[in-house]
Amino acid sequence: MGKKETIRKKSPPPTNQPVKDVYPTPPPLPVKAPNNGRKNGSTTTGNNCASTTTKDLWDDLFDGGYRADVTIKTDNGDIIYAHANVLGMASPVLRGMLKRAKGCGEKKPISIHGVHQDAVRVFIRFLYSSCYENEEMKEFVVPLLVLSHAYNVPRLKRVVEVELEHGLLNTENVVDIFQLSLLCNAPRLTLISHRMILKNFKAVVATKGWSSMRNSHPGLEKELLESVIEEENNQKEKIRKSKEQKIYLELFEAMEALVHICRDGCRTIGPHDKDFTQNQAPCKYRACKGLELLVRHFAGCKLRVPGGCIHCKRMWRLLELHSRLCADSKVCRVPLCRNFKEKIRKQSKKDEIKWKLLVKKILRTKRIRGSVSFLVSSNSISS
Structure with missing residues (x-):
């Protein structure tokens, strides 16, 4: 018989030994293989089996x-x-x-x-x-x-x-790509190239691609020129509407500031029964500063009649506009609000239409930017 070997069993680890010392360390995660500089044109997302x-x-x-x-x-x-x-x-x-x-x-x-x-x-x-x-x-x-x-x-x-x-896609090949996208039924590419042509029209016209298109497809050149003119007109119209909205918003802010001055007072100007302090909180209305100067001028101007002074004429229009926006002239503290309400009834139909159109545009602009002020009631303006 051969020599008998004794096998000794290892004693179990103590109870306070952490588990990570018992099991072997797991192998590292596989490293992503490089693509050798090649790009995959597939649009598939997720796990790629290939x-x-x-x-x-x-x-x-x-x-x-x-x-x-x-x-x-x-x-x-x-x-x-x-x-x-x-x-x-x-x-x-x-x-x-x-x-x-x-x-x-x-x-x-x-x-x-x-x-x-x-x-x-x-x-x-x-x-x-x-x-x-x-x-x-x-x-x-x-x-x-x-x-x-x-x-x-x-x-x-x-x-x-x-x-x-x-x-x-660049200014040198955009004309060729635009023509090919029409022939190759690629609508998204047509839209993208068309936008680039409109955005960089002066640079595109000087390219060889534009000259070739002028000789081979004069009808397409005419359509692009019409698109450029239409885009310029759209941009001008967009700028014009943006300026109009800015003016209407400024008018509405002026109306809010006017009520604020006549009801609560602002800085050093306001109702006769209002006491002002030097440590007064700053005003939140942006139009108050300019409107305060206009009110002071209006109060002391000797040519206050409409048409006599350009600044007073502006103040008269603001007061009349307020009266058309005011919900209740009986409790309103803005000067001449009730008088203008009575004057509105005697105005000509032509003037009435102009004022109503102005008020509608002001309210529409304010609704786009935010909530309409408490000055206006639902029944104050008729269609």
Whole structure:
């Protein structure tokens, strides 16, 4: 009999020993593999089952041409080898061309003309792995847009549109891209390029693309010029409305400040029964400072009659506007409010329409910016 060995069991760890000392340390998380400078044109989000190695295998299959059964001829006579199964699955147009192709031996010849041979190579490579190089996309973005539409490859068309939208679209190629987007049924790209043309019109007109469009598509040039004129008119109208809203808002703030001065008093001006202190809290109404000077002038001016003084004339209009906004002239402390209410009844229809239109615009502007003041009641203005 051999020597009997004694196996000793380790004693269990003490109860105060932490659990992490008992179990082994877990392995580190896997590191994300680099993409070797390539960009994936797929729009799929979430977990990507196709690893970088798999994509590299597809690229190697295209680059090596292993068992290729298709020859693609380009404009300069170069030949690109490819696989019919890959081309047919990626593009229904190429599938139809392969069905009609008849060649010697096992290889079927097809032709792709009209673009640079390197652009054709980038296009075919994308059909294999949905990958492309940044520099290649920057150089051949226009022919790739044409190829993606001509051979019905929506994946590539989306990639090209995204690349153009995020940096490749510029004033030099925007006219060409605009024309191609119309031909290639790319409405978003049409909108983006059209906006860039309108925004940088002077720079775009000086490009070769605009000159070529003027010679080949004069009707399209006319439409763009009309769009530029319409955009300028829209901008002018927007500025005009913005200035009007600002004026109407200032008038409403002046009405609030006028009531504030006549009812509560502000700084050193207000009702005769109001006591002012030097440590008075600052006023929250922006129009009070200018209106205070106007009220002081109005109180001491000797040419106070309407039309006699330009400042007094302005004050008369503010008082009349207040009376049209005031909800109850019986309790209102603004001077001449009740008198103007009586004067309104005797005004001509023409003047009445003008004042009503002004009041409506003021109230509409105030409703857009915020709540309407307590000065106005629902029955104070008739339609």
